Amino acid sequence: MKRYSLRRRLIAAVLLLECALVAGLSSATLLYIWREQIHGFDWMVRGRADSLLGQVHDAEDEGDNIAINPDALDLRSNDIWMARDTSGRILAQSSQWSSEAARQFATAPAPHDFWLNGQAFRGLELHGVRLIDAEDTSPGIARPVTIDYAASLQPVYAAVGRAARFLAAASLLLLVLTAAALTWLLRRGLAPLAELSQAAAEITPRRPRFHAPVSARETVELAVLGAALESATQRLDNAFVQQQVFVHDAAHELKTAVTIVKSSLQLLASRPRTLREYARGLESCMADCARFEELVQRMLQLARFEREPASRNAQCDLAEVARDVAAQVERLAEIREVTIAVRAPASVMAPLDEDACASLLANLLLNAVQHTPPGGSVTASIFVAAGIEVEVRDTGRGIAPEDIPHLFERFWRGDSSRARSTGGAGLGLSICKAIVDSHGGEIEVSSRLGQGTRVTVRLPLAVSPGVVAELSAVS
Amino acid sequence: MRVLVIEDEARVAENIAAALRESAGLAVDVARTGLDGVELGRQANYDLILLDLMLPGIDGQGVLQAIRAKGQTAPVLVLTAVMEKASIVKLLNAGADDYLAKPFDLGELLARVKALIRRGKGVSHPRIEVADLVIDTLEKTVTVAGKAVELSPTEYRALEYLSHRPRSVISKQVLLEHLYDYNWEHHSNVIEAHISNLRRKLNRGHEGQWIETLRGRGYRLMAAGSSLP
Numbered sequence: 001m002k003r004y005s006l007r008r009r010l011i012a013a014v015l016l017l018e019c020a021l022v023a024g025l026s027s028a029t030l031l032y033i034w035r036e037q038i039h040g041f042d043w044m045v046r047g048r049a050d051s052l053l054g055q056v057h058d059a060e061d062e063g064d065n066i067a068i069n070p071d072a073l074d075l076r077s078n079d080i081w082m083a084r085d086t087s088g089r090i091l092a093q094s095s096q097w098s099s100e101a102a103r104q105f106a107t108a109p110a111p112h113d114f115w116l117n118g119q120a121f122r123g124l125e126l127h128g129v130r131l132i133d134a135e136d137t138s139p140g141i142a143r144p145v146t147i148d149y150a151a152s153l154q155p156v157y158a159a160v161g162r163a164a165r166f167l168a169a170a171s172l173l174l175l176v177l178t179a180a181a182l183t184w185l186l187r188r189g190l191a192p193l194a195e196l197s198q199a200a201a202e203i204t205p206r207r208p209r210f211h212a213p214v215s216a217r218e219t220v221e222l223a224v225l226g227a228a229l230e231s232a233t234q235r236l237d238n239a240f241v242q243q244q245v246f247v248h249d250a251a252h253e254l255k256t257a258v259t260i261v262k263s264s265l266q267l268l269a270s271r272p273r274t275l276r277e278y279a280r281g282l283e284s285c286m287a288d289c290a291r292f293e294e295l296v297q298r299m300l301q302l303a304r305f306e307r308e309p310a311s312r313n314a315q316c317d318l319a320e321v322a323r324d325v326a327a328q329v330e331r332l333a334e335i336r337e338v339t340i341a342v343r344a345p346a347s348v349m350a351p352l353d354e355d356a357c358a359s360l361l362a363n364l365l366l367n368a369v370q371h372t373p374p375g376g377s378v379t380a381s382i383f384v385a386a387g388i389e390v391e392v393r394d395t396g397r398g399i400a401p402e403d404i405p406h407l408f409e410r411f412w413r414g415d416s417s418r419a420r421s422t423g424g425a426g427l428g429l430s431i432c433k434a435i436v437d438s439h440g441g442e443i444e445v446s447s448r449l450g451q452g453t454r455v456t457v458r459l460p461l462a463v464s465p466g467v468v469a470e471l472s473a474v475s
Numbered sequence: 476m477r478v479l480v481i482e483d484e485a486r487v488a489e490n491i492a493a494a495l496r497e498s499a500g501l502a503v504d505v506a507r508t509g510l511d512g513v514e515l516g517r518q519a520n521y522d523l524i525l526l527d528l529m530l531p532g533i534d535g536q537g538v539l540q541a542i543r544a545k546g547q548t549a550p551v552l553v554l555t556a557v558m559e560k561a562s563i564v565k566l567l568n569a570g571a572d573d574y575l576a577k578p579f580d581l582g583e584l585l586a587r588v589k590a591l592i593r594r595g596k597g598v599s600h601p602r603i604e605v606a607d608l609v610i611d612t613l614e615k616t617v618t619v620a621g622k623a624v625e626l627s628p629t630e631y632r633a634l635e636y637l638s639h640r641p642r643s644v645i646s647k648q649v650l651l652e653h654l655y656d657y658n659w660e661h662h663s664n665v666i667e668a669h670i671s672n673l674r675r676k677l678n679r680g681h682e683g684q685w686i687e688t689l690r691g692r693g694y695r696l697m698a699a700g701s702s703l704p
Contacts, residue, residue: 255578256556258578259556259579262580263494263581264486266494
């Protein structure tokens with residue numbers, strides 16, 4: 001996995017953008033400076049050509065020949081120039097004038113650039129008139145003169161180059177300052193993120209507790225992340241605490257069970273006994289072991305229903321299972337002189353596997369029978385409407401209102417004498433709740449002391465895929 | 476000696492009570508809830524209280540505080556499935572004298588029970604000597620001047636109880652309470668018969684009285700032949 005720094009990426013992006021902008025702006029500035037320089041240069045060349053024309057004009061000559069002393073002219077020594085008349089006769093020329101230069105002027109009369117002897121020049125052609133023998137009284141003879149004049153572009157290049165160097169240095173400085181400012185600002189600006197990460201790094205699996213730092217909570221962008229982390233760790237913590245409570249309670253139950261078996265055996269072995277005493281002792285040990293086994297089996301069953309998500313394709317006939325379970329519980333009910341009845345349609349298909357179905361109904365019916373005094377009745381009813389509703393109603397002693405919230409807690413037994421007499425492990429309703437929860441249903445208990453208890457289970461007609469996904473995500 | 480067992484799990488309570496009765500010759504009462512435990516722990520004169528920590532209603536910690544607040548001075552041995560240091564420290568600070576983790580060994584439980592009862596009586600050695608009368612509380616044997624004296628379990632228990640406080644008067648009622656649990660009928664003439672047998676057996680072949688009867692007040696153990704104060 002390649003890691004990258006958000007901060008570096010951001011700085012690089014800003015600097016790249018700034019580079020492009022600076023480059024664009026510098027180019028425009030240089031273009032402008034170049035044009036201004038050329039404009040000035042053209043005026044300068046024209047001025048020099050004019051001054052040459054003046055010289056030609058003023059030249060004393062015999063005939064049409066003129067002689068011009070370049071030293072007398074305020075012209076640059078490396079300029080190239082030439083003056084000629086209409087017939088093409090050269091009146092005067094600079095020392096560097098050559099046929100090569102003449103060709104450059106022949107091709108373009110307007111101010112233009114050209115290369116000569118490896119040097120850039122810019123020149124123009126000026127048309128003037130030379131008056132010969134002009135007196136106060138006579139205008140003299142007018143002779144048109146053409147002047148070709150070019151100067152080296154070197155000074156322009158130098159000026160533009162200087163401007164370019166200045167702009168480059170200024171841009172570089174700007175980029176460096178921007179980078180430094182950005183680094184500092186980002187470090188400052190991202191401080192809440194760093195604090196949040198540090199706080200998050202302190203979450204340990206043993207104690208998943210997290211509180212978003214104030215700086216992160218005050219930052220709009222981080223508040224959401226902080227809150228999400230807080231609620232996630234809160235849920236994790238709750239699950240963790242629940243797990244710990246379960247392990248603690250399970251350990252207590254198992255240790256108690258071991259204590260019973262161990263002390264029974266030690267008591268039996270503590271001194272010589274009659275055969276009858278041994279037989280009775282072993283019998284009660286066997287009964288203790290059976291209860292122990294039942295406890296372990298129920299704990300495993302609970303763990304399984306809590307862990308495993310509901311199977312999507314499971315189907316069982318709730319009505320048929322209810323009748324089967326009722327038939328099994330019938331014997332216990334007869335001993336306790338309780339009547340048991342099932343009211344259900346011929347068939348009710350429910351999205352549970354048969355094992356879960358049987359566990360659910362057996363736990364509900366057994367609970368009801370065990371908590372109903374002789375002469376009472378237990379009725380299981382199954383209705384189908386928008387969902388499936390299973391109602392188990394008894395005419396038992398009822399449950400005190402303050403006990404109802406604890407009913408689904410693991411290992412919770414109501415008043416102890418009652419729990420002992422019925423021999424429950426306190427897991428029946430927890431198992432029911434685990435089964436119902438894993439199928440996206442709900443379970444509810446309502447009771448009146450002395451009148452009876454009603455347990456209602458509501459199950460959907462089919463387990464929605466969403467429930468399955470959510471439950472498997474949780475587990 | 477009389478012991479109160481406060482334990483909600485019926486089978487555990489049964490086994491402990493049976494072991495204490497059979498192997499240690501103790502009278503045992505059983506309370507199955509915290510509330511019953513507080514009620515009994517307050518009423519009777521116990522020589523030791525065995526207290527389970529996880530109880531319905533009031534838990535062991537609450538029971539301990541309640542009975543101590545009501546002036547119960549008997550040693551308390553706590554039975555616990557939870558072995559966290561913090562809760563043990565809390566228990567000992569609340570007035571418990573010792574603890575034993577579940578699942579415990581019955582032998583160890585009996586040994587601790589005997590040791591705690593002894594400590595509660597201010598006796599540090601399992602051998603009690605009053606002049607040339609020697610009681611071995613581990614072997615449950617009695618000798619007078621080196622000669623073994625055969626006693627019935629009740630006679631032995633009465634002698635052992637009296638020997639914990641030699642020379643002081645112990646009323647018939649107190650002796651009854653410490654020798655029998657609630658399952659027995661309390662008949663003071665039963666005690667009288669036992670004491671009379673005990674006296675006869677101790678005195679056989681010796682001069683003087685070991686156990687003196689103070690009419691209307693009770694009994695006391697005296698070094699045989701010593702003059703009354």
